[in-house]
Amino acid sequence: MSPVIEVRDLRKTYGSGDTAVHALRGLDLTVQKGEYIAIMGASGSGKSTLLNILGCLDVPSGGKYLLDGIDTGEFDEEQLSLLRNRKIGFVFQSFNLVPRTTALANVELPLVYAGVRRAQRRERALAALDLVGLADRTHHRPNELSGGQQQRVAIARALVTSPAIVLADEPTGNLDTDSSREVLGILDRLNASGRTVVLITHEDEVAAHAMRTVRVVDGRVAGVLV
Amino acid sequence: MRIFEIAAFAVRGLTANKMRSGLTTLGILIGVASVILLIAVGNGASSAVQQSIAGLGTNILTISPQRAQPGSTAKPLTTADAAALVGQDSPDVRYASPVVSAQATAGYGDTTHDIGQFVGSDPRYFDTTNSAVAQGNLFSDNDVQQARKVVVIGSTVATQLFPGIDPIGKSMLVNNIPFTVVGVLAAKGSSGLQDADDLAVAPLTTTQNALTGYGSLTQIVVQARSADALPDAQAQVTTILNGRHKIAGTADYRILSQDQLLTARTATTETFTVLLASVAAISLLVGGIGITNIMLVTVTERIREIGIRKAVGAPRSSILGQFLIEATLLSLFGGALGVAAGVIGSRFTIAGIQPVLVPSSVLLAFAVSALIGLFFGSYPASRAAKLRPIEALRHE
Incomplete structure (x- = not known):
């Protein structure tokens, strides 16, 4: 079975000349389908840069990134947006919901860009909200929801397109203990139902939910703990 | 979608x-x-x-004096010129009205009003400018000959000087000379650039006596026999005036037809x-x-x-x-x-x-x-x- 994510000699440099910052210096990583991986590392180690590239939000300066067997390096911006839409569900630390827009409309958003019809869109968005336990909050706006609820809306949005991978950048970083537990529980259930999950964290308890932990040090993978 | x-x-x-x-x-x-x-x-x-120009009628020519150029001997337009334009040499000219105009201040009682245009002419002037009388009468040829101090006023002058009063028969002072109001013209409305009703018309002779003196006329308004006869009338007028003014080169007057006036x-x-x-x-x-x-x-x-x-x-x-x-x-x-x-x-x-x-x-x-x-x-x-x-x- 081919891996969902295959990264070879990945490099990312910000700026140029003397002031250049090398965020990634030849990183290798393979993630199999159905895996649950935690990426850990000190701040500035390059873990967020890695996740942004995996989510096709940023492009690498060098190296190869195969997503579901597809070489993303050959894609232009238009094809990358299609990839983000179909293959990737991204959960941010700061939720990133569209303001002044209901939870339902936020979850429907990726389906709008995927060209799904209104009725089917509603049905799938409601199912996703139900999955994260927010069936009764569909018409609330982000400012009417707690942090934990907002993050659950964001997770519903990430999984509504049935993506190949769910990427989460410190999803519990802004949440209290109870909300964190709920969010992690949802991610566990997602993984249990066969979804591939990659998340960034610096908390060991969070990493404990994953099957394995990848440590990133100075833009390279330092070691894999199973 | x-x-x-x-x-x-x-x-x-x-x-x-x-x-x-x-x-x-x-x-x-x-x-x-x-x-x-x-x-x-x-x-x-x-x-x-x-x-307002179309109201003049299609058979009208206006002759106005050209400003004298330095060194040239421009002659003024005179009442004699106007009289000479009607005769055997000009079969297509029906009538020629001499016109003088001036600015004047009119007063009645304690009220004063600066009249936009004080015109001196003959009774034909009302015909050629399409002016109808709303109240009273127009003045007659006899008034012109006798130089009677009578005046026909526009509706703006009437409302400004005689608010709520019947102006007919009243004596109004024009530059301190008393004129008897004999008629009020029907309102024409504003033409945008000037108020066509802010005028007073008096006999030519009276106006020259009292206001403008006997210098050049402001205009001679010529009425041709018909609109078709206008080009012929214009040629006849030109010949007569050239003769009287002894013009060889540039004329010291200008003839404008209604068309040309419209274009300008x-x-x-x-x-x-x-x-x-x-x-x-x-x-x-x-x-x-x-x-x-x-x-x-x-x-x-x-x-x-x-x-x-x-x-x-x-x-x-x-x-x-x-x-x-x-x-x-x-x-x-x-x-x-x-x-x-x-x-x-x-x-x-x-x-x-x-x-x-x-x-x-x-x-x-x-x-x-x-x-x-x-x-x-x-x-x-x-x-x-x-x-x-x-x-x-x-x-x-």
């Missing part, structure tokens, strides 16, 4: 900030309305001028219209820059939202589309309201001018406002669409 959804996003974006959308719309509204209204006013002014006046009002239209065009442009400004602010303010949309897979085209539609809706809405305001505004009389709508100006202003949305919205929209998702998301 997509365009509809994207338009819905655009509408939501606009209604999210109603105050700002409203003010931007107002800018375009004012621009479009002023284009329509000012062109209508210019058009109204020129058609009023055309009507129309050129003036066209300049006026162009001037008004360009002022209006500038305000439309300013409205357009307002849209660009607002769209730039909107885009900057919503960069994170753009990042979120791109992160969940919005292609560049849909971001571009959303912001272009927002800008176009703003200007179309403003344009539609502007058309309404312009059309309604043109029903009122503005500065004494009844505006006349030019349908093409309505279309033009509306089309331009729509294009302004597309043109001025495209820069901020393409800036929004080009952002990398991660750059947009990191924007604070």
Whole structure:
């Protein structure tokens, strides 16, 4: 079975000349389908840069990134947006919901860009909200929801397109203990139902939910703990 | 399927900030309305001028003295010249009225009024200028011969000097000389540039005695036998005047037919219209820059939202589309309201001018406002669409 994510000699440099910052210096990583991986590392180690590239939000300066067997390096911006839409569900630390827009409309958003019809869109968005336990909050706006609820809306949005991978950048970083537990529980259930999950964290308890932990040090993978 | 959804996003974006959308719309509204209204006013002014000239009749020639050039011996137009124009040598001339005009201050009781035009002529003058009497009588040839101090006044003079009083038979002072009012003319309305009712007409002889003296006439108004006979009449008048004034080269007088008068006046009002239209065009442009400004602010303010949309897979085209539609809706809405305001505004009389709508100006202003949305919205929209998702998301 081919891996969902295959990264070879990945490099990312910000700026140029003397002031250049090398965020990634030849990183290798393979993630199999159905895996649950935690990426850990000190701040500035390059873990967020890695996740942004995996989510096709940023492009690498060098190296190869195969997503579901597809070489993303050959894609232009238009094809990358299609990839983000179909293959990737991204959960941010700061939720990133569209303001002044209901939870339902936020979850429907990726389906709008995927060209799904209104009725089917509603049905799938409601199912996703139900999955994260927010069936009764569909018409609330982000400012009417707690942090934990907002993050659950964001997770519903990430999984509504049935993506190949769910990427989460410190999803519990802004949440209290109870909300964190709920969010992690949802991610566990997602993984249990066969979804591939990659998340960034610096908390060991969070990493404990994953099957394995990848440590990133100075833009390279330092070691894999199973 | 997509365009509809994207338009819905655009509408939501606009209604999210109603105050700002409203003010931007107002800018375009004012621009479009002023284009329509000012062109209508210019058009109204020129058609009023055309009507007042058309009122002169198609068989009229006006002869006016040319300003004397240095070194030349220009002769004034005289009453004798006017008399000589009617006779055997000019079979196509029916009549020639000598005209003098001056400015004068009239008084009645404690009231005074500066009369726009105090005209001295003969009774034919009323005929050639299409002036009808509303009250009282016109003066007669006999009044002219006897140099009687009688006067026929326009309706503006009547309302200014004799508010609520019947002016007929009253004695009004013109430059301290008493004139008896014998008639009031029917109102003609403003021609836009001057009030046609702010005048008084007295016998030529009286006016020369009392006001202007016996110098050059201001005009000789010639009436031809018919409109068809006008060219012949003009040739006969030219021959007679050239003979009397001993003209070899450049004439010391000028003959204008109603056509030529129309052309000259129309050129003036066209300049006026162009001037008004360009002022209006500038305000439309300013409205357009307002849209660009607002769209730039909107885009900057919503960069994170753009990042979120791109992160969940919005292609560049849909971001571009959303912001272009927002800008176009703003200007179309403003344009539609502007058309309404312009059309309604043109029903009122503005500065004494009844505006006349030019349908093409309505279309033009509306089309331009729509294009302004597309043109001025495209820069901020393409800036929004080009952002990398991660750059947009990191924007604070």
